[in-house]
């Protein structure tokens with residue numbers, strides 16, 4: 001092991017006995033976020049890893065984020081479970097939002113129907129009403145900071161720029177922060193402002209993005225962007241109002257995108273706004289469903305048994321809200337309970353489990369069999385080996401619950417093999433696809449378990465196993481990468497320089513306003529396409545992608561890439577080409593990146609591009625991975641924003657794929 005690897009090992013040692021690190025979920029200006037498994041419960045969590053040296057002067061931002069996350073507990077705010085600080089790093093362990101970024105959802109849908117936009121926006125309003133009621137302003141509202149759970153519940157993240165003025169939100173703030181495209185005019189003008197009023201403006205931009213699939217003010221050049229917002233402020237410019245917007249949505253947007261902060265709609269008035277409440281029978285429930293003073297007895301009892309403590313002592317411990325491993329386990333047990341799963345911990349402690357990974361197994365039936373009888377599988381992650389082991393086993397006997405859980409923890413591979421023998425055979429590493437339809441009318445005002453939304457699969461591609469018939473591999477190495485979580489990954493390679501931060505949102509608007517019209521809410525999309533909204537891209541991009549094929553050329557492909565081409569059936573963020581030749585597609589991606597002056601790096605089937613501004617600052621990092629689409633046996637391109645502004649990402653992807661022959 002090299003010295004640098006050892007160093008990395010040590011820096012992750014704090015997580016070793018408690019979490020198993022997995023793939024990278026995303027990265028921001030302040031670190032990266034990885035998927036991980038909480039060893040004791042087997043649940044997935046997200047771990048934000050911040051390097052103390054790399055963060056430098058921005059250290060206070062971590063403190064701000066931690067203070068906010070410790071205080072704020074709301075159903076639409078990503079839950080903090082555990083916080084670890086070491087000499088080198090901060091680890092922020094949070095609720096895992098498997099549905100990806102809200103932005104990708106908008107992109108996938110091009111824009112949202114008003115009813116769907118309302119479903120999401122009500123959750124944004126609920127989160128911000130709560131944040132403001134607690135004396136905080138978020139100050140960085142944008143679609144990248146809104147994540148989705150697998151059942152399309154929205155979670156606000158990234159409280160690193162939030163503010164909590166000592167004398168309350170009526171007090172003025174001065175620091176200009178957030179993304180320029182979402183920034184209120186008073187921030188851009190550099191005057192003192194109120195954080196809550198600035199949040200309402202950003203929410204207006206966000207609602208516009210949901211309804212129109214574009215931003216109201218955009219420009220490649222940040223000064224031009226400011227100029228556009230200033231023109232709007234001076235009433236010599238307007239944002240475009242597409243004709244498909246209903247009169248109620250226009251009126252809400254106008255009241256939020258109100259230049260004069262005092263005249264901007266207040267969050268209390270938004271809660272009762274007709275557009276927000278249309279077709280909802282109950283008022284928006286914005287208050288938190290969590291009470292820090294109430295501890296769930298069943299979860300506390302299970303923890304007390306595990307730690308060999310009295311229930312009272314455990315309740316006292318939990319109420320200290322230390323955000324340590326016990327707090328994390330409590331929250332995960334609570335989550336388990338809400339999903340109708342047994343509230344059970346193993347007899348062994350994580351350290352023992354790791355030491356005894358290969359110990360002989362002791363008992364047979366496992367605990368989660370009731371789940372297998374079609375009772376309730378919600379929340380069980382098919383692509384989590386530990387969870388999967390629990391789901392498809394034999395009936396539960398109360399006496400052996402701990403032993404069998406421990407068995408599953410000890411030797412997932414053995415259990416998995418047993419499991420597979422009871423299920424249709426699948427190639428190793430292939431994750432079964434699960435879809436669920438739930439049943440609901442009023443999505444927001446019912447308990448999460450009874451909600452009915454079609455579940456989107458997780459964003460990542462989990463099928464990484466080569467298929468005998470159609471494996472495309474580079475000449476030097478045929479090894480495929482391991483599946484997502486198999487062993488403790490004390491160290492994972494750092495991605496090359498992902499610390500660039502987006503400076504601006506970039507898109508030329510240049511369009512004149514469309515006169516308002518009171519069109520109905522459910523205008524079919526086909527009838528509402530407006531060429532003026534040039535920002536709407538991905539859907540059209542995907543439709544045109546089939547033209548890539550004929551224009552592909554095989555030049556400039558490095559033949560030394562080590563990884564195997566992935567096959568996928570997961571179409572999230574994947575553009576289909578009509579090509580059957582992945583090498584051709586890859587070489588064309590490289591060519592177009594280079595032609596556009598975007599520096600690019602090719603690693604296996606992934607082509608990463610980095611766009612910089614004139615001053616050499618990284619504005620955006622994007623990754624395009626060539627994949628084979630299972631059902632079609634065609635080549636696809638999977639897009640991923642590594643860093644930087646989402647709408648700039650959208651534009652760059654559009655350009656790259658268009659120039660590649662559309």
Ligand SMILES: Nc1ncnc2c1ncn2[C@@H]1O[C@H](COP(=O)(O)OP(=O)(O)OP(=O)(O)O)[C@@H](O)[C@H]1O
Pocket residue numbers: 025026027028029030031032033046048078094095096097098101144145147157158160501
């Ligand atoms: N809880 C989570 N579940 C799933 N993915 C997550 C989670 N938290 C963050 N991510 C992913 O990681 C990305 C970066 O996270 P985050 O915005 O918190 O980092 P940051 O360094 O503060 O970024 P920024 O530069 O925007 O401030 C997100 O955009 C998202 O894609």
